[in-house]
Amino acid sequence: xxxxxxxxxIGATGALAVALPVxxxxxxxxxxxxxxxxxxxxxxxVALTESFTERSSNAAVVDRALKGxxxxxxxxxxPAKPNGAxxxxxxxxxxxxxxxxxxxxxxxxxxxxxGVTGFALAYRLPNDGWAGGPLTPLADAQRAIRLVRxxxxxxxxxxxxxxxTGFSAGGHLCANLAAQFGLQAYEPQNDIDQLSAxxxxxxxxxxAIMIDELSAALPAGQSLFGKELSAEQLALHSPHLxxxxxxxxxxxxxxxxxxxVGPEHSLALRTALLAKxxxxxxxxHAKGGHGFGIRxxxxxxxxxxxxxxxxxxxxxxxx
Numbered sequence: 001x002x003x004x005x006x007x008x009x010i011g012a013t014g015a016l017a018v019a020l021p022v023x024x025x026x027x028x029x030x031x032x033x034x035x036x037x038x039x040x041x042x043x044x045x046v047a048l049t050e051s052f053t054e055r056s057s058n059a060a061v062v063d064r065a066l067k068g069x070x071x072x073x074x075x076x077x078x079p080a081k082p083n084g085a086x087x088x089x090x091x092x093x094x095x096x097x098x099x100x101x102x103x104x105x106x107x108x109x110x111x112x113x114x115g116v117t118g119f120a121l122a123y124r125l126p127n128d129g130w131a132g133g134p135l136t137p138l139a140d141a142q143r144a145i146r147l148v149r150x151x152x153x154x155x156x157x158x159x160x161x162x163x164x165t166g167f168s169a170g171g172h173l174c175a176n177l178a179a180q181f182g183l184q185a186y187e188p189q190n191d192i193d194q195l196s197a198x199x200x201x202x203x204x205x206x207x208a209i210m211i212d213e214l215s216a217a218l219p220a221g222q223s224l225f226g227k228e229l230s231a232e233q234l235a236l237h238s239p240h241l242x243x244x245x246x247x248x249x250x251x252x253x254x255x256x257x258x259x260x261v262g263p264e265h266s267l268a269l270r271t272a273l274l275a276k277x278x279x280x281x282x283x284x285h286a287k288g289g290h291g292f293g294i295r296x297x298x299x300x301x302x303x304x305x306x307x308x309x310x311x312x313x314x315x316x317x318x319x
Contacts, residue, residue: 045129082156083115092168126225133225139186142197163201171207175239178202203251209265249279255288
């Protein structure tokens, strides 16, 4: 039986995995870009070691869990013919690991094959012991947007067409960034940090949104962020409580049968966005479970969600 402490975990899905050919999912990676060339703006926890753990028993499927990141990076996949748009994908994993292939590289690659410069974000995990709690991954997400914006001309990107998507806990980080892009999550390191961290479109996918309620339901001494937070801190990082008039357009996607993070999370964010008259498109599907990404969708009504995101992006000016 699933426990509340596993509520953001990525392990369960509501559909069978699709074995994508390795050759189709492992093109040459164009570039790995360090977020903080002089080191992250927070002391690294003691004995923190970066590691990948393969979770798939199928030789044709790569499904690595990444944790222990102390030097965050963006993995960039550049399209043959860039269309000027970019998207940063934030993998989930309960803020305990990252589903690096399924919700990071797979997503960046899918968009790159359609002209969008794709990035996967490897960020610092609160449950690795970082003192900043939810501010630590938020700092990495803010820096990622600013870094891409700072090098937009070099990479053939329009600095006003940078989207962010995220899954489960990564969906929370995506929505938190969209709500708190103006919050100073870290001390500025260089001129890059003078740029806006506002994404031009946000697409939280099966996201955890009501962090205040989730955390209140956990047993005493447990936290989603590696340490206990005050009610004020939890409210600050509950995206539905922090939507602003200048929040970006949102694309929301959830399965009704999600056993870990129910669709009420996306609906709470939708209600808050509509109250501020922020453009939002919401897709709820009867089946899909949790953690489907793009490889666990075959035969389901949500199979075409990336195309729907592209279509929504055209209506907002992202595409």
